Amino acid sequence: MKRYDLIVVGAGPSGLSAAIAAAGKGLKTVVFDENERPGGQLFKQIHKFFGSKEHKAKIRGFVIGQELLEEADQAGVEVVLNATVIGLYQDKEIVVRTGETVHHYKANAIIIATGASENMVTFDGWTLPGVIGAGAAQTMMNLHGVRPGKRVLMLGSGNVGLVVSFQLLQCGCEVAALVDAAPKIGGYGVHAAKVARTGVPFYLSHTIVKAEGTDHVTGVTIAEVDAHFQFIPGTEKHFDVDTICVAVGLSPMSQLLKMAGCQMEDNPKKGGQVPVCDEHGATSVPGIFVAGDVSGIEEASSAMIEGRMAGIRASEYLGYMQQEEEKSSLDQLDHALDGLRQGMFAPANRGRNITETEEGIPISENLLTHGFVAEDEIERFPGVTRSIGVHPVMECTQNIPCNPCQDACARHCIRIGEKITSLPAVNPENTCIGCGLCVASCSGQAIFLVNEQSEEGYATVTLPYEFLPLPEKGEKGVALGRDGQEVCSAQVVEVRTSPTFDKTNLLTMKVPAAFAMKARFYRKKAQ
Amino acid sequence: MINDRNREIGTFVPAADDDMIVCRCEEITKGEIRRAVHEGMYTITEIRRYLRCGMGLCQGQTCARLVKGIVARELKISPAQLEPASSRAPMRPTEMHILANEEKEGKRDE
Numbered sequence: 001m002k003r004y005d006l007i008v009v010g011a012g013p014s015g016l017s018a019a020i021a022a023a024g025k026g027l028k029t030v031v032f033d034e035n036e037r038p039g040g041q042l043f044k045q046i047h048k049f050f051g052s053k054e055h056k057a058k059i060r061g062f063v064i065g066q067e068l069l070e071e072a073d074q075a076g077v078e079v080v081l082n083a084t085v086i087g088l089y090q091d092k093e094i095v096v097r098t099g100e101t102v103h104h105y106k107a108n109a110i111i112i113a114t115g116a117s118e119n120m121v122t123f124d125g126w127t128l129p130g131v132i133g134a135g136a137a138q139t140m141m142n143l144h145g146v147r148p149g150k151r152v153l154m155l156g157s158g159n160v161g162l163v164v165s166f167q168l169l170q171c172g173c174e175v176a177a178l179v180d181a182a183p184k185i186g187g188y189g190v191h192a193a194k195v196a197r198t199g200v201p202f203y204l205s206h207t208i209v210k211a212e213g214t215d216h217v218t219g220v221t222i223a224e225v226d227a228h229f230q231f232i233p234g235t236e237k238h239f240d241v242d243t244i245c246v247a248v249g250l251s252p253m254s255q256l257l258k259m260a261g262c263q264m265e266d267n268p269k270k271g272g273q274v275p276v277c278d279e280h281g282a283t284s285v286p287g288i289f290v291a292g293d294v295s296g297i298e299e300a301s302s303a304m305i306e307g308r309m310a311g312i313r314a315s316e317y318l319g320y321m322q323q324e325e326e327k328s329s330l331d332q333l334d335h336a337l338d339g340l341r342q343g344m345f346a347p348a349n350r351g352r353n354i355t356e357t358e359e360g361i362p363i364s365e366n367l368l369t370h371g372f373v374a375e376d377e378i379e380r381f382p383g384v385t386r387s388i389g390v391h392p393v394m395e396c397t398q399n400i401p402c403n404p405c406q407d408a409c410a411r412h413c414i415r416i417g418e419k420i421t422s423l424p425a426v427n428p429e430n431t432c433i434g435c436g437l438c439v440a441s442c443s444g445q446a447i448f449l450v451n452e453q454s455e456e457g458y459a460t461v462t463l464p465y466e467f468l469p470l471p472e473k474g475e476k477g478v479a480l481g482r483d484g485q486e487v488c489s490a491q492v493v494e495v496r497t498s499p500t501f502d503k504t505n506l507l508t509m510k511v512p513a514a515f516a517m518k519a520r521f522y523r524k525k526a527q
Numbered sequence: 528m529i530n531d532r533n534r535e536i537g538t539f540v541p542a543a544d545d546d547m548i549v550c551r552c553e554e555i556t557k558g559e560i561r562r563a564v565h566e567g568m569y570t571i572t573e574i575r576r577y578l579r580c581g582m583g584l585c586q587g588q589t590c591a592r593l594v595k596g597i598v599a600r601e602l603k604i605s606p607a608q609l610e611p612a613s614s615r616a617p618m619r620p621t622e623m624h625i626l627a628n629e630e631k632e633g634k635r636d637e
Contacts, residue, residue, distance in 0.1 A: 084619050085618065097617070100624075101629070101630050124547065259614035259615065266608075
């Protein structure tokens with residue numbers, strides 16, 4: 001039987017981070033993962049991450065995955081793929097299936113980082129081919145290059161539902177509607193806004209009545225629900241779709257921990273069955289640690305920090321690290337994790353009805369119910385100002401832990417300040433030179449460059465554009481408002497791409513001056 | 528007490544969606560699960576043994592949470608109060624011939 005100091009189960013963001021931290025301290029470390037590729041969900045995440053520099057903000061998820069793999073390789077971590085851990089037994093012995101054989105391994109410490117699985121909901125016709133999880137849609141699109149369908153209805157307005165809806169649009173699907181039984185959008189407002197401005201309608205307090213079709217999905221009926229989630233008769237709406245995507249949350253895959261005898265709890269705030277553990281991932285069984293979604297559903301950014309914590313705890317547990325060193329490392333990570341767990345979407349705020357920003361500004365109700373900030377709401381936020389010449393307009397209206405825009409502007413036109421969750425504000429003393437770095441740096445695609453009077457009667461609006469094919473300079477089309485409806489005609493005057501923009505293209509369109517603060521998306525005129 | 532079989536949970540009332548499949552692998556319907564509760568199966572372990580739901584190819588990855596919700600509603604308790612099914616090896620569906628094909632000493636690095 002092969003022995004290791006540390007066995008990590010799961011090669012996702014938390015498992016790899018844990019292995020890197022431990023191997024860096026000299027532990028002989030192996031990571032088993034049942035998938036054919038490492039990285040967990042990271043390689044499906046083609047969007048830029050939120051946070052600050054220490055959280056790898058504005059880097060796309062799959063690039064973070066590549067970085068982690070390189071780091072693991074340099075640290076001497078052994079990563080074994082297509083290796084399914086089928087049992088965790090007494091004295092930290094595991095059984096792994098690879099190919100047609102089973103193997104036994106033993107370690108002095110174990111870190112379980114098995115992640116989570118997607119939840120399902122049942123409705124009439126939910127077993128029809130064409131009803132898929134949002135994660136499955138991501139796998140098809142971003143790993144295998146397969147378009148999941150032509151016309152899709154998304155159920156679930158959490159970040160997964162919002163991000164995947166945008167990715168579906170990017171890969172050429174039509175998103176017929178975004179539906180959620182809850183009365184308010186669950187994910188980040190900026191994620192909702194970038195979907196809404198392309199014209200996708202949001203139906204909150206609605207859910208699926210039935211999926212139609214005999215051997216595959218051909219349509220779907222949704223209806224409004226009351227406060228008790230009962231259908232309101234007469235509110236049915238029908239959509240012709242071939243795919244229904246379900247993004248209704250995740251459940252921790254914690255079975256191995258239960259099997260190992262760890263004390264478990266059913267914690268709805270953490271997504272279901274999770275091990276009882278301390279803030280650094282130590283379970284009730286000495287030497288068994290956890291990190292990432294398996295210990296409570298959160299983001300990949302926090303999973304990476306939790307992974308490092310567990311790796312350090314395991315190193316100290318096995319005597320590869322002094323207690324003082326452990327403490328200072330953990331303090332640093334605590335600080336980083338704390339930074340991510342701030343703001344309106346912080347775990348502590350789950351289920352709370354927040355009506356004002358930290359700055360005391362009333363939250364946009366329209367954003368929470370329709371996916372975009374209404375025209376009469378937008379100008380109350382500090383990032384949205386009017387001035388002469390080109391200037392940034394930051395439609396960032398919720399306190400989320402993210403600040404790359406502040407660093408992106410070399411002219412210091414954008415101010416967030418010490419508190420990472422503060423809304424970005426325009427610094428009127430400094431002059432914008434229109435470089436567009438802030439536009440490309442915003443993971444929420446919420447920054448625009450506006451010149452309210454670029455020439456007599458006309459304004460220019462520069463917007464982040466991540467769709468192919470890229471519009472061409474001189475092309476004429478229509479400008480869409482925040483709600484995705486046509487507001488005026490528009491002409492493309494510039495399309496900028498640059499390696500520093502990291503595939504967020506900057507499209508500048510000319511619109512009549514009256515629409516400078518209304519036009520937020522461009523669409524080519526239908527032929 | 529959840530497992531008190533004398534506890535009054537009312538009689539089985541048929542519902543419009545009783546025909547809906549909940550466990551796809553073993554093709555168990557919502558009605559079968561609800562009826563099983565009224566036949567005295569108050570725990571997830573009993574339900575699994577009685578109906579085999581969650582014991583198919585996906586090992587309850589999709590339906591475990593749904594079944595829990597249905598049973599809890601029938602018992603008029605919160606799903607969090609229901610003990611989940613036991614976790615046993617093999618954690619993922621594994622054919623018997625593979626389970627029996629243990630790596631032998633000396634053949635370690637194939």
